[in-house]
Amino acid sequence: MLETERLILRRWRFGDREAWAAMNADPQVMRHYERPLTAAESNAGIDRLERHIDDHGFGEYAVERRADGVFLGMVGLATLDAPIPLAPGVEVGWRLARHAWGQGYATEAARAAMDDGFARIGLDRIVTFTARPNLPSQAVMARLGMTRRPDLDFDHPALPPGHVLRPHLVWSQDRP
Ligand SMILES: CC(C)(COP(=O)(O)OP(=O)(O)OC[C@H]1O[C@@H](n2cnc3c(N)ncnc32)[C@H](O)[C@@H]1OP(=O)(O)O)[C@@H](O)C(=O)NCCC(=O)NCCS
Numbered sequence: 001m002l003e004t005e006r007l008i009l010r011r012w013r014f015g016d017r018e019a020w021a022a023m024n025a026d027p028q029v030m031r032h033y034e035r036p037l038t039a040a041e042s043n044a045g046i047d048r049l050e051r052h053i054d055d056h057g058f059g060e061y062a063v064e065r066r067a068d069g070v071f072l073g074m075v076g077l078a079t080l081d082a083p084i085p086l087a088p089g090v091e092v093g094w095r096l097a098r099h100a101w102g103q104g105y106a107t108e109a110a111r112a113a114m115d116d117g118f119a120r121i122g123l124d125r126i127v128t129f130t131a132r133p134n135l136p137s138q139a140v141m142a143r144l145g146m147t148r149r150p151d152l153d154f155d156h157p158a159l160p161p162g163h164v165l166r167p168h169l170v171w172s173q174d175r176p
Contacts, residue, residue, distance in 0.1 A: 002061070002112045009061035009075060009109055011053060012046045016062050019071040020046060023097040032134040032165060034158075052078060058121050060093060063109050065100075072100040075109035077117050077126065085154045086170065090117060092128050094140060101136075107143045114144070118175045127152070127172045131165040138169065146171035 002009040012020075021042035023029055030036040037045070053059035060076035073096035080087040092114055094106040117123045128146060130137040141148075152170035159166040 002116055003066070004108050004112045006066055007072070007105060007109050007112070008064050008066055009112060010064065012050050012062050016071050017043060017046060019097065020062075020074070023073060023095070026098060028098055029095065032131050032137070034165070049074070058113075058117065061113070063096070063100075063105065065105075071097070072105055073097050075106060076113045077121075077123075080127070083157050084168075086127055086129065086152060089125065089127050090123055092117070092126050092144075094137070106140050110140060110144055114173065123175065125172055125174050127170060129154075129168045129170045131156070132167045132169055133164060141171040144173070146173045 001011070021037070021039040024037035024042045024045070025039070027036050049060050053061075056079060058077050060074050060078050063072045063075050064070060065072055073094070075092075075094045075096075077090050077092055080089045080091050092110050094110055096106055114126055117126050127149075128141055129152075130141075149170045149172050152172070154168050154170070155161075155166045156168050
C-alpha cells in the first residue's frame with residue numbers, strides 16, 4: 001500500500017468492482033482505447049491486476065481518496081510483456097473516473113508509484129506511452145517530469161494500420 005497527501009494506492013477489494021466497471025464502461029474515460037469494457041471484462045481485469053501484484057510485488061493499484069474512501073481509479077506500475085518494442089520493461093499507467101479528473105490525483109498517485117518503483121523495487125527505468133491523440137495522458141507525463149522519447153515511439157501492433165490510436169508516443173524516466 002502507498003500513501004500520499006490525499007490518496008491511498010492499495011490492493012483491489014471486492015467492493016471496488018462496481019465503481020471499476022462503471023469507469024471502464026464510460027465512453028469518455030475509454031475514448032483513447034479501442035472501446036469501453038463490459039462488466040465481465042472489468043472483473044477479469046481485477047483478477048489480472050491482483051495476480052500481477054502477487055507475482056511481482058508491485059502493480060496497478062486501486063486508488064482511493066483518503067478523505068472519504070471514494071474509489072477514484074487505477075494507477076501503478078505494470079511489467080511490459082505485450083508484443084511491443086519496449087518490452088521487457090516496466091510502465092507506469094493511470095485511469096481515473098471522470099469525477100476524479102482535474103484535481104492532480106493522477107500525477108500525485110503516479111509519482112508515488114514511481115518513487116516506490118525506484119526506491120523499493122530497484123527499477124533502473126520506468127517508461128510510459130500513450131496513443132498520440134491522448135493529450136490528457138501526455139500532460140500527466142509532462143507534469144511528472146518524464147523525458148519525451150521520440151526515438152522509442154512505436155505503432156501499437158494490436159491496432160490496424162491507419163487506426164487513429166495506432167501511433168504511440170513514449171516517455172521514460174531513469175532512476176534518480
Ligand atoms: C489521463 C487522466 C488520468 C488525466 O487526468 P487529469 O485529471 O487530467 O490529470 P491529473 O489528475 O494529473 O490532474 C491535473 C489537473 O488537475 C488540476 N489540479 C487541480 N487541483 C490540483 C491540485 N491540488 N494539485 C495538482 N493539480 C491540480 C491541474 O491544474 C490539472 O488541470 P488541467 O488539466 O486543467 O491543467 C484522465 O484524463 C483519464 O483517466 N483518462 C482516461 C484514461 C486514460 O486515457 N488513461 C491513460 C491511458 S495511456
